[in-house]
Amino acid sequence: MNPGSKTAATLTRLAVVTHDLAMVYICWQLMHVLRYASRHEAWPLLSFSPSIAWVFAAQAIVFWQVGLYRGLWRFASVPDLWNIFKASVVGLVVIVVGLAVYNRLDSVPRTVLVVYPFALTVLLGMPRLLYRVWKDHNVRQRNLAARRVLILGAGQAGESLVRDLRRSGAFEPVGFLDDSLRLRGSRLHGVPVLGRLEDAPTVARETAAGMLVIAMPSLDAAAMQRVMAICERTGLPFRMVPRLSDVLEGQALPGELKEVAIEDLLGRKPVTPDWKLIRGWLGGRTVMVTGAGGSIGSELCRQCARHGARRLVLLEINELALITIHGDLRRAFPDLEIEAVLGDCGDPAVTAHALRLGQPDAVFHAAAYKQVPLLEAQMREAVRNNILATDTVARLCRENGVGTFVFISTDKAVDPANVLGATKRFAEMIAQSLDEEDGGTRFVTVRFGNVLDSAGSVVPLFREQIRKGGPVTVTDPEVTRYFMTIPEACQLIVQAAASGSHGAIYTLDMGEPVPIRLLAEQMIRLAGKQPGRDIAIVYTGLRPGEKLHETLFYADEHYRPTSHSKILEAGKRELSADRVIAGVGRMREAVARYDEATLRQVLCEVIPEFVPAEVASPADAGATVVPFPAREARSTR
Structure with missing residues (x-):
């Protein structure tokens, strides 16, 4: 001032x-x-x-x-x-x-x-x-040209919204719509309740409204989809009041109006981790995150910083990503101690240096390659980054006395049908094998499915396709995937890390699988367009290594609940630690020779349920991966 x-x-x-x-x-x-x-x-x-x-x-x-x-x-x-x-x-x-x-x-x-x-x-x-x-x-006199707003929902959020809109001077609330009969004909701050939600098209015309605001932040997905459909029928732009959880997590500002996002329509109930447990585990500790600049890694850094970590060690191979997350953390948490290490976590010297520099109490290993179709033709790099780097980081953590090693896995590790799933499953087995050996490090694995808006995921792809006018490409009309938001997944990862037992594999409750076709249609509507009329949807067929439906557990892998309702523990399957350790040694030799045939052989020996796809030579079809016919039939189960 x-x-x-x-x-x-x-x-x-x-x-x-x-x-x-x-x-x-x-x-x-x-x-x-x-x-x-x-x-x-x-x-x-x-x-x-x-x-x-x-x-x-x-x-x-x-x-x-x-x-x-x-x-x-x-x-x-x-x-x-x-x-x-x-x-x-x-x-x-x-x-x-x-x-x-x-x-x-x-x-x-x-x-x-x-x-x-x-x-x-x-x-x-x-x-x-x-x-x-x-x-x-x-x-109000100075803003006679203020935008006229029709508010959907006459509850507490709607009442607060009226005051905020009037204070801003840029908006003038003209009425409420609410399905509650007892509110019919009543007034909130002088603004009348004019009818039910279904009356929005008629009331919007009669009141000359220029915008709709959804003031019902606690709606579930089905109700939100209904309300959005009503808003679309008016032909007016619409916004929504953010959820309280979004405000508390810093994803929205109090009083801010935000666009309806795809995560608002996917039906996931808010996750409530045991913050007391998490803060008790993280409080005053040092945490290292590999892949710290990625979608999951960067959010893990924010969650750890927000809930008590004293110091963070950021290990990242991408220079720009490292600079970005380091700057974000420095601005948001000025008192946090941060060590940034640029390098490949699969390089023992780099990881050993990061561990000596930070002396972390816990390590979250989020670094990985994760693009299914690409990795089908990149077996050597997938093994080097997803398996050998995990083995390197995990062993060095044990040698340096790190208390907890958390491996970030994927639902594709269950009955793996692709190179990504197989390498992640192998890495899970490494963590379990090391946990069985004598040592003080607690090895914990967390599996989950797709995260919304992560780098390279389907949501930003659809958004870009819609921005360009289409078409939106979907692999198959029946394909489904599990989805979580990035903050939700990371909160549960930290929860599992805080409470997990030695050698355990935890799977996050992903809710109901989402049809990708429905996801595409909803994103088109959120952009103010109609599927099939304004933006076409084209079905391209399953890509190499893809399944129609993902599963969260093996058929013989019994699971049991944990202290948190959204985290399930998979029962331990029979595992030969000697075979896994020997396989790692053979893989290191094969990677040094760029011997992908041996890498496939080792993966199939250690993971019998994995049947790799046949891969065309780079000269054929622009190095396009050709799916193995028998495997394609198996993947539709």
């Missing part, structure tokens, strides 16, 4: 204090005048005495202590009126005690004491409320 602003604020506050003390004097004198007038006696109105001085002093101190001057008259409301009444009552008590000691309340009529707090509340409250009415009227 500049000096001029400080001076103006001081003068304003001085004026308010002067006004209030003047009201105290007027009230005290007026009560006496009225009391004596009822007896046809005179009261010297302008007399000033030690009693009056005490009334001034006592009431001024009470006003200041109860925070009467922290609020602004511009936003005076019922809570402010209640605060004034409390200050008047407490002030009266202090006045009575002081005058009783001074002169035993001589010449102070008892009726004055009874009426005083009520009269003072009126004298202090009315100017504030009148000032607010005047300011609100001026704002």
